[in-house]
Amino acid sequence: MGLRNIVDKIKPTFSEGGKLGFLHSTFEGFETFLFVPNTTTQRGSHVRDCNDIKRVMIVVVLALIPAMLVGMYNVGYQAGITEIFPAFWFGFLKALPTIIVSYVTGLAIEFAFAQKRKHEINEGFLVTGLLIPLVMPVTVPLWIVALSTAFAVVIGKEVFGGTGMNVFNPALLARAFAFFAYTPQMSGEAVWYADAKTGATALEQLGSTGEMQWSVMDAFIGLIPGSLGETSTAAILLGAVILLFTGVASWRIMLSVFVGGLAFAYLFDAVGMTEYPAYYHLLVGGFAFGAVFMATDPVTSAQTNCGKWIYGFMVGALAILIRVVNPAYPEGMMLSILFMNALAPLIDYFVVERNVARRKKLIKNVK
């Protein structure tokens, strides 16, 4: 094959001691992107199944695509375009720059760090780079996207040692950075429409007036203003099916987030703190998106099975708690997931400790 020959021919230039040896990681990144590496493990190998990071990441990207496509259509729809294709094209052109900026910034930083540390380049950013544009308003200025991506990758990930070492979900960290640093550009009434129209999101309307102007069906399909990927609960559920069917995301976490959220939503409904049906919470704002794509991040969530139940329940419950009780933050999902990310290791610690104690007791009884 022609491409193989070209890659082989320029390989010595990029290898150790070659003229461009310092670009070793970048070259290797592109080579493994083009071809499956033919190297084999030197010591004992531990094969569990045919999945590797690359395949897992691609599955998540595939699962994100329905939400992204509906989100793009919705941008055009909110701008007043009724026909399907022109509306989608309008939204596509609005969203494309944010996606490009997020990928270029993040990958440039990842490559630079991999180069400096002589690591191989990791695929972790493939998902993060797509998640970041999906959790931001489509009207967000591009420099904010670039800045928050850079912050999330450097402070959220590289300082901890890169992919797989991060404490917080990088995409959510990017959103948190943008939200707290540039609040007027990230929330409020002016940012959710790609043209001159303004108005609050369904979530903000619910928070301030107790009702929303859209029907439940609109909210389910995703024809409400909001961040690019979060509006369509239907498309997110399709993504959830893909993730669960391939076993990439933990069903325990996903289920327990919904259980925790609904439990608290019905609780607040029962004591009369909310004036709308409890299930509205699952349809508006980022609850469904966060539950399916953010809370299930295998790196930052709890690792033990029992811990996953606790973690998921707390994520859902805290999100509704923040939404209902704290009027300053109409969207509680981001804060609750970040908070539980920080607590996940603690949950795991106690689950493991309890297990150890239980088994010690067992041994004692046998004796």
Added chain:
Amino acid sequence: MKLSKNFTNPLAANNPVIVQILGICSALAVTVKLEPAFVMGLSVTFVTAFSNLVMSLMRNGVPSRIRIIVQLVVIATLVIVVDQFLRAFMYDVSKQLSVYVGLIITNCIVMGRVEAFALGNKPWDSFVDGVANGLGYAFILVLVAFFRELFGSGTLFGFDVIARFGYVNNSLMLFPPMALIIVGVIIWVHRSINKDLQEK
């Protein structure tokens, strides 16, 4: 220890804030603007210098069992002097610093230097050590405040620097978490320069 080494060591290689991780609380609280950070740094320098000097002079007369109480009396007196001075001559800054001037008493750097250095060294050496540690603290405070004021408000010492070029203020810089992150980045840079500080 040589006097010059005694002076330069706390400024960089053994900085109280970024190496010994002392005095972090006030570094987060008073660094939103440069002016209060600057005044706070100088106040702490004054207190560390003179508490070290006084305790070093008394070091042979104070029984070891009551030395902590004596130290506290000395430090508290100096802090009250600083507080009254600020209220009299720099009222606005004193308002901004609020309780943090009084809290210099609890700043670990002050008592740490008295315990670790002044009780075992001659007055002049102790004085220099106090000044150097205070300045090392002040340097980090000013550095953090520089970034926070520049990017959070677009100003330096209240003068418009980059806001006039259409800079959009980053309000996260005004929150304490960002001060913690900036201190962390300074530590990161410092350790990548001084390789002997890196833990294995």
